[in-house]
Amino acid sequence: MSAAVKPVPPGRPRGARTRESILRAAVDLASMEGLAGLTIGRLADELEMSKSGLFAHFGSKEELQLATVEMARTIFVEHVINPALAAPKGMPRLWALCNLWLEHVEERIFSGGCFFTAASFEFDSRPGAVRDRIAQVMRKWLDILTRAAQSAQEAGHLKAAIDPAGLAFEVYSLAMGGYWAKELFHDSKATAQVRSAILERIRAVATKSCPRMPPRR
Amino acid sequence: MSAAVKPVPPGRPRGARTRESILRAAVDLASMEGLAGLTIGRLADELEMSKSGLFAHFGSKEELQLATVEMARTIFVEHVINPALAAPKGMPRLWALCNLWLEHVEERIFSGGCFFTAASFEFDSRPGAVRDRIAQVMRKWLDILTRAAQSAQEAGHLKAAIDPAGLAFEVYSLAMGGYWAKELFHDSKATAQVRSAILERIRAVATKSCPRMPPRR
């Protein structure tokens, strides 16, 4: 275990590079041991640097947690949101969002599964800036799903009787359930099963003019 | 805050009563601050008793956590499982299980929402006895839902093409999603909305001979 500060490719001020290394490790640790359980000493050990040296980058634990959330968000955008924007608007994009979300869980982009789902449940009863930011990011994520469903409706892919926000919520609930089962029961088939369930649900509310959506894996 | 050891009705050895008081407080605290974040000193403060006196009841923190899980399970059985067994077998019972699960979240039977859902996500990457027990309890809960769906199929309430385990998983995922949204977004309508979503899903897979299921609230 424990690989000294990863030499993030140079090009920027030295401090910024270390900071990024710290945050990448923080996201990883937090996704496994929880964002609240994340400890400065533990993190410093992992990076083979001093507690005080690490601490100086953030000034307080809450700032470290907030910065960790931002880094997690960046990673999430990079691995899920942006690739999904490559899919054509409408239903295919909604499907791509679900599919890529499941893939990011399967491929353990975050070592502990899904950073934000875990953080949501950890902080939902802990008032403060961290909680607020997590809620904000999740709200945005649901909005993105909802907008995809709305586009699908405008494009005539989605039956007019269906509520886009409701559909977004339902598919994401299924995805979370798959993550839950996979991690808790060590059930490697769980995500594949919810992939089918989501696809089935989407097909049930799709019109005939909805383009065919291949299961990406 | 902080009410001295609640005088759990007498009739049993003194120690057992204190132990129960401790565990009821522990479940409450853990459902808000997390089962891992649960602290002996904090818990002792809440109960206005000494750390050492409290500690003596369990011998180790892990034992305290395990005992807390058992207490949470007892409360869950009392408020969700047992009342649901009053519903007739088959689809009505599956619906009662979902409905009562949502009610136990709405009525904050656990101050922090749903003890087991939160604990699941908290411990899924933390090997050990606590994790194993949580997984066991959750497996059992899914089995109960699945058996209800099977009974529904045998009674002819559920279409033969539907996989009972899959249906059980889907409705519980929706329920968890409702809990997630309610707590994270402070959205008091969330559970009512998933109640409808679940009912709709159930109706979509029910046969014509399935008894009518009134929304319980």
Add this chain to the structure above:
DNA sequence: ATTCTAATAGCACGAACGTTCGTTTATATG
């Protein structure tokens, strides 16, 4: 090569952590 500044380390702090120990206070038994 020297200077300046930003980044890191070292050390110390008070508080809280889980845990142990010896003692005191209740309760139940003779």
Add this chain to the structure above:
DNA sequence: CATATAAACGAACGTTCGTGCTATTAGAAT
């Protein structure tokens, strides 16, 4: 009433927590 047992306490252990303060280093600029 005396005594045995169970339950709770108070103090202290060694460790780790988050956070300061000061010194030392390393990279960039001159």
